[in-house]
Amino acid sequence: MKLLKNVRLYTGEEYFERGAVAFDDGGIVYAGAQSALTDGLRADVIDGRGGLCMPPMVNAHTHAAMVLLRGVASDENLNDWLDKVVPIEEMYTPQMIHDGTMLAIAQMIRTGTSAFADMYYHMHSVIDAVLETGIRANITRGSSSREGVDSHVSWFKDHDGAANGNLRVYMGIHAEYTSDEDIVSYAADTAASLGTGIHVHVSESAYEVAGCVERHGCSPVEYFDRLGVFDLPTIAAHCVHLTGSDIALLGSKHVNIAHCPLSNLKLGNGIAPVRDLMGSGAAIAVGTDGASSNNSLDMFRETKAMSLLAKGSLNDPKAMSAEESLRCASLNGYRALGFGNAGLIKAGMDADMIVLDSASFNMFPGVDPAADAVYSATGEDVILNIVNGKVLYAFGEFKTLDIDKVRKEAYATARELGIV
Ligand SMILES: [Zn+2]
Numbered sequence: 001m002k003l004l005k006n007v008r009l010y011t012g013e014e015y016f017e018r019g020a021v022a023f024d025d026g027g028i029v030y031a032g033a034q035s036a037l038t039d040g041l042r043a044d045v046i047d048g049r050g051g052l053c054m055p056p057m058v059n060a061h062t063h064a065a066m067v068l069l070r071g072v073a074s075d076e077n078l079n080d081w082l083d084k085v086v087p088i089e090e091m092y093t094p095q096m097i098h099d100g101t102m103l104a105i106a107q108m109i110r111t112g113t114s115a116f117a118d119m120y121y122h123m124h125s126v127i128d129a130v131l132e133t134g135i136r137a138n139i140t141r142g143s144s145s146r147e148g149v150d151s152h153v154s155w156f157k158d159h160d161g162a163a164n165g166n167l168r169v170y171m172g173i174h175a176e177y178t179s180d181e182d183i184v185s186y187a188a189d190t191a192a193s194l195g196t197g198i199h200v201h202v203s204e205s206a207y208e209v210a211g212c213v214e215r216h217g218c219s220p221v222e223y224f225d226r227l228g229v230f231d232l233p234t235i236a237a238h239c240v241h242l243t244g245s246d247i248a249l250l251g252s253k254h255v256n257i258a259h260c261p262l263s264n265l266k267l268g269n270g271i272a273p274v275r276d277l278m279g280s281g282a283a284i285a286v287g288t289d290g291a292s293s294n295n296s297l298d299m300f301r302e303t304k305a306m307s308l309l310a311k312g313s314l315n316d317p318k319a320m321s322a323e324e325s326l327r328c329a330s331l332n333g334y335r336a337l338g339f340g341n342a343g344l345i346k347a348g349m350d351a352d353m354i355v356l357d358s359a360s361f362n363m364f365p366g367v368d369p370a371a372d373a374v375y376s377a378t379g380e381d382v383i384l385n386i387v388n389g390k391v392l393y394a395f396g397e398f399k400t401l402d403i404d405k406v407r408k409e410a411y412a413t414a415r416e417l418g419i420v
Helices: 064-069 078-089 094-110 123-133 146-159 181-194 206-216 220-226 244-252 261-266 274-280 299-314 322-337 369-376 403-416
Strands: 002-010 015-024 027-033 044-047 052-054 057-062 113-120 136-141 167-169 171-173 198-202 234-238 256-259 283-286 353-356 382-387 390-394
Touching: 002 353, 002 369, 052 369, 057 234, 057 256, 057 283, 057 299, 057 322, 064 078, 064 094, 064 113, 064 123, 064 403, 078 206, 094 113, 094 123, 094 382, 094 390, 094 403, 113 123, 113 322, 113 382, 123 136, 123 146, 123 167, 136 146, 136 198, 146 167, 146 171, 146 181, 171 181, 181 198, 198 220, 206 220, 220 244, 244 274, 256 274, 256 322, 261 299, 274 283, 274 299, 283 299, 283 322, 299 322, 299 369, 322 369
Parallel strands: 002 044, 002 052, 057 113, 113 136, 136 167, 136 171, 171 198, 198 234, 234 256, 256 283
Antiparallel strands: 002 015, 015 027, 052 353, 353 382, 382 390
């Protein structure tokens, strides 16, 4: 048993000025006022140093190994950007994907992320990195062929639910413009027969939507719905360019939207209609997308951007509150990724939590914990990251990876690829 004491505790539902959390790798045993803790609890004590304890961030859409491409092809639109990054990605070996993914995981752990939905390839290398580091992940290959779809079957059978439930395997379809109806139907049928979900890019750019209308006579949302995708638990990344009927459809199917505001802004794709989607019944989770189109994996930046874009685009400061923003970035993300028992710090839930540094300038004077977390903090303010009862980062130290080795190997890989 471990006991995190001396924290300001925001559970995702309630706030305790002086809180404590007792937990082990089976889950949270107690979360609440420190004063109400029973005497004689035998536990290893972690001193939270007065920091703000809260549910961690969940990155609902990324391509982790793209950290190797950070800074490549900036200031381009989606198509021109893809033309520049894809030829480099085609040179990746499984070892290179591992090295890039390890560096991405290190940045995510450091900046308060506990779980990420990854869509890439050579997914065995990603699985190895996830199992090595103790982070949670939902993995998919960005498939554009039947062979790509088939590769999910053995990953699902061998790894879904592995590592004390830290690993989930969903089906992955890259996008409408990189597949055809036969492949999408086959992916949806295969996912249904496995009993898993599906992760797909949807309506990211106006160009993509126009192309889909030309090819299929309908929007990407209507296209994927027609082929059965939204009858499965879905992570639909982006959803920027939507019609009113697209929004109603995504809401009626309760689709999980992986909203990636900074990547959408950087590639000049626009601003997703988040408030309308929420109103329709869709669930908004938050993702960074890959570090080549963001360029950070810091979910605190992303969450602030989401909230401010909603306020600014609707001329309404109440369009998205700090509490609602955190719910999207944490609880909704966990649910989208298939981790249904995490995202709130309360007894019976999985023991996932982070602590933000009380000594940070960003946290002074500490009037409103949710507002401090969303509008003021950055991921660099995280001092503790605990995932499924295991401490992954504490007070400047990575507990499950050798950061010097990870940096060295990723840099050598970037050099080998001619990126630096
Ligand atoms: Zn993406």
